[in-house]
Amino acid sequence: MADVSTIPLKKTPLHAMHLRLGARMAEFGGYDMPIQYADGIMAEHNWTRAHAGLFDVSHMGPSFLTLPQLGGGDEAHRKVSALVEKLVPSDIAGLAPGKIQLTVLLNADGGIIDDLMIGRPSDPAMQGGLYIVVNAGTKDNDFAVIQNAAGGEATLHRADDRALVAIQGPEAEAVIAGIFPEAVGLTFMTFVKLNGTAFGDVVATRCGYTGEDGFEILVPAEHGEAFANRLLEDERVKPIGLGARDSLRLEGGMCLYGHDIDASKTPVAASLSWMISRPRRERGDFPGAQRILGELKDGVPSKRVGIKPLGRAPAREGTEIQNIDGETIGVITSGGFGPTVNGPVAQGYVDTSYAKAGTPLKLLVRGKQLDAEVATLPFVPAKYKR
Amino acid sequence: MTTYYTSEHEWISVEGDVGTVGITKFAAEKLGDVVFVELPDAGKQVKKDADMAVVESVKAASDVYAPVNGEIVEGNAAIVDEPAKVNEDPEGAGWFVKIKLADKGQLDGLMDKAAYDAFCANQ
Numbered sequence: 001m002a003d004v005s006t007i008p009l010k011k012t013p014l015h016a017m018h019l020r021l022g023a024r025m026a027e028f029g030g031y032d033m034p035i036q037y038a039d040g041i042m043a044e045h046n047w048t049r050a051h052a053g054l055f056d057v058s059h060m061g062p063s064f065l066t067l068p069q070l071g072g073g074d075e076a077h078r079k080v081s082a083l084v085e086k087l088v089p090s091d092i093a094g095l096a097p098g099k100i101q102l103t104v105l106l107n108a109d110g111g112i113i114d115d116l117m118i119g120r121p122s123d124p125a126m127q128g129g130l131y132i133v134v135n136a137g138t139k140d141n142d143f144a145v146i147q148n149a150a151g152g153e154a155t156l157h158r159a160d161d162r163a164l165v166a167i168q169g170p171e172a173e174a175v176i177a178g179i180f181p182e183a184v185g186l187t188f189m190t191f192v193k194l195n196g197t198a199f200g201d202v203v204a205t206r207c208g209y210t211g212e213d214g215f216e217i218l219v220p221a222e223h224g225e226a227f228a229n230r231l232l233e234d235e236r237v238k239p240i241g242l243g244a245r246d247s248l249r250l251e252g253g254m255c256l257y258g259h260d261i262d263a264s265k266t267p268v269a270a271s272l273s274w275m276i277s278r279p280r281r282e283r284g285d286f287p288g289a290q291r292i293l294g295e296l297k298d299g300v301p302s303k304r305v306g307i308k309p310l311g312r313a314p315a316r317e318g319t320e321i322q323n324i325d326g327e328t329i330g331v332i333t334s335g336g337f338g339p340t341v342n343g344p345v346a347q348g349y350v351d352t353s354y355a356k357a358g359t360p361l362k363l364l365v366r367g368k369q370l371d372a373e374v375a376t377l378p379f380v381p382a383k384y385k386r
Numbered sequence: 387m388t389t390y391y392t393s394e395h396e397w398i399s400v401e402g403d404v405g406t407v408g409i410t411k412f413a414a415e416k417l418g419d420v421v422f423v424e425l426p427d428a429g430k431q432v433k434k435d436a437d438m439a440v441v442e443s444v445k446a447a448s449d450v451y452a453p454v455n456g457e458i459v460e461g462n463a464a465i466v467d468e469p470a471k472v473n474e475d476p477e478g479a480g481w482f483v484k485i486k487l488a489d490k491g492q493l494d495g496l497m498d499k500a501a502y503d504a505f506c507a508n509q
Contacts, residue, residue, distance in 0.1 A: 035445075036418065041418055041419055243418070243445055246445075312421075312422050313422050313424065313442070314421065314447070336444055337444045339444070
């Protein structure tokens with residue numbers, strides 16, 4: 001087996017910019033990524049909640065799954081959807097044009113291989129194509145699984161050599177209005193392809209991983225740095241590293257793959273049952289359907305919840321969760337300090353009988369039992385543009 | 387008053403037989419924003435190179451080690467109430483504890499300012 005440390009890290013099209021901005025870099029998902037810039041995680045987090053933060057998310061896995069012939073209306077969409085519906089429990093065929101959905105790739109047991117976004121183009125000429133964005137650390141396997149499911153009927157075109165730039169925060173819309181005015185009409189979880197812009201052909205999606213309004217914009221690699229610089233020329237925009245991205249998403253109640261969800265968890269256990277759409281439940285035609293439909297009916301032994309430590313001490317991933325009698329009932333899967341909450345926040349799995357909001361818990365931190373309770377997610381209300 | 391430094395990035399400033407201990411500016415910058423500090427109670431015996439306190443940033447928790455053997459005289463309540471003080475003035479108002487030294491001879495094994503600066507330059 002190869003020594004991991006000898007494998008050179010991959011670089012995004014914005015790598016040189018991060019170095020020039022003085023970012024502290026570290027490995028994430030096989031890439032050399034900015035963890036924070038000079039202002040630090042706390043200031044970057046607060047800036048994003050108040051103004052607009054620029055995130056390089058080019059390490060993720062954008063791609064396009066396309067039938068050999070595009071166009072062909074609803075029928076073409078149904079045909080390409082049927083290929084990915086073999087892998088996910090959501091109603092992709094039922095997506096309206098221009099809509100994008102968060103869903104999960106499932107293995108045969110109903111375990112989560114990854115979370116991902118699948119979108120249906122708005123352009124009638126692009127029907128029979130899907131925009132698919134998967135996570136960085138899992139993308140090679142995900143792409144292989146998707147191409148395998150599509151067989152010879154559709155081709156997956158990777159677009160992860162491009163720049164994917166997120167702009168998040170209450171001032172994101174005003175910033176984007178000056179660059180891509182056509183994108184401002186998008187509502188939460190819709191996307192549009194814009195051809196022939198000053199930064200080439202781009203895909204703009206109204207979505208994010210912070211709980212704030214914002215966009216993720218896919219631009220050709222050769223325009224990546226010019227686009228990022230254009231955003232940074234705006235005094236409302238500052239670059240934000242992965243450190244603040246994590247504290248923002250944790251306050252937003254979102255899952256981090258490999259921590260809060262993995263192949264040992266089903267969507268029901270992960271409190272993601274909303275992803276399992278009604279037509280799919282009725283048909284029972286997704287991987288692990290028998291197990292998952294049984295869990296929907298009879299419940300699961302443990303499930304993902306928000307956890308609020310009541311003191312000041314953060315509870316990190318791996319922290320044991322106990323009931324008030326000191327019996328082990330679960331484990332923290334991600335936890336840290338929430339700058340907007342101004343206190344520690346966490347997520348974890350607890351025995352379902354303890355999953356109700358307000359249930360008192362103990363967290364075993366450095367041998368001490370700290371008071372906590374089950375909290376409703378998100379910790380910070382979402383501000384999406386509906 | 388003389389200040390000594392450890393390879394774990396603590397400083398100890400000694401006056402008589404009491405040393406004031408904290409983390410260095412280098413360590414505070416590496417940690418980033420400090421959000422939580424846990425200090426030992428007064429009267430507790432600490433051992434050189436054993437963990438004595440905890441400092442947590444947004445991202446991670448780190449141990450702070452005792453630079454010498456001794457007894458905790460006092461913890462700095464100000465950094466417990468306001469952990470950001472550790473970043474603002476790590477080698478001043480952001481001190482962690484005062485320790486009554488059990489063996490002043492242990493100071494000989496620590497670095498002086500010049501040696502510590504050279505040590506950090508190689509980190």
